[in-house]
Amino acid sequence: MVQSKVHSRLTSYVLVLCLALAGTTATANPGQDHLSARWDPIHFKPAIDSATDAQCLACHEEVLQQRVREVSPAGVRSDQALAWYQTLSTYEGEQETFHRRHIVTPYAERVMQLRCNTCHQGNDPREETANSSATGNAGLTQRKQVDPTICLMCHGTFNYPIMGVPGPWAQHAQTFNDSCLTCHVAIRTQRHQVNFLKAEAIEDAAKTAGDVCYGCHGGRAWYRINFPYPRHAWPGGGSVVPDWAKDRPTQSDPRFAVADEPSTAAKP
Secondary structure, three states: OHHHHHHHHHHHHHHHHHHHHOOOOOOOOOOOOHHHHHOOHHHOOOHHHHOOHHHHHHHHOHHHHOOOOOEOOOOOEHHHOOOHHHHOHHHOOOOOOHHHHHHOOHHHHHHEOOOHHHHOOOEOOOOOOOOOOOOOOOOOEOOOOOOHHHHHHHHOOOOHHHHOOOOOHHHHHHHHOOOOHHHHOOOOOOOOOOOOEOHHHHHHHHOOOOHHHHHHHOOOOOOOOOOOOOOOOOOOOOOOOOHHHOOOOOOOOHHHOOOOOOOOOOOO
16 A cells, blocks of 8 residues: 555656646646645746746745734844944845845836846755756755855855955945946946846936945845856947956847847846
């Protein structure tokens, strides 16, 4: 009897796996058992690319429902403590959880349009790693972690050496009127042309608040490297490529392209 149950379980497991690898259209079903849910097609390509937030949140709604504790186990009140991210004006307001800070806070709704599948592209639950076997899917991220390059696109360290800034922005911001637009109003004027940001809203906000740029691109203690942004060609840009850009891609990731992206994604 035990052997029969095991065989039935394995059959179900294989069936769900086949459906997932076949890319069958997924529909969120909170009533699924844990094994079936892990292998639901929505966690694999191509279904995950078109998955809606509603489908994801049908099972993962707790990521937006969970809130920061009002009082920590040690007795510290959150409204009387200053979180590291609250030192910049772009993160004003009460302390928030990671997912809420990026999706539903007033500032996030103003300048971002991140979706669940912007960051989450599935994982390989068979061995919890993408490259441990010859038949593994190298396109899946280890465990449930997000590809760190997604974070680096916004939160990589400020690459001042290639910009001609004498040092870190926090030390030299006043030299440039505390505004990145002092230079960038005329240099590379097409920015943030990705489907998870609101480019016009960011540009407008940056005109009145220096922290809008530094709040993301200032870098954090655990992001001590910068993101190698694609170096798009532009009219009059010439063929000479500086040494620091020779290994950079010349096109953005198609997954983040916007439908009406300008043909000159970067200008001199």
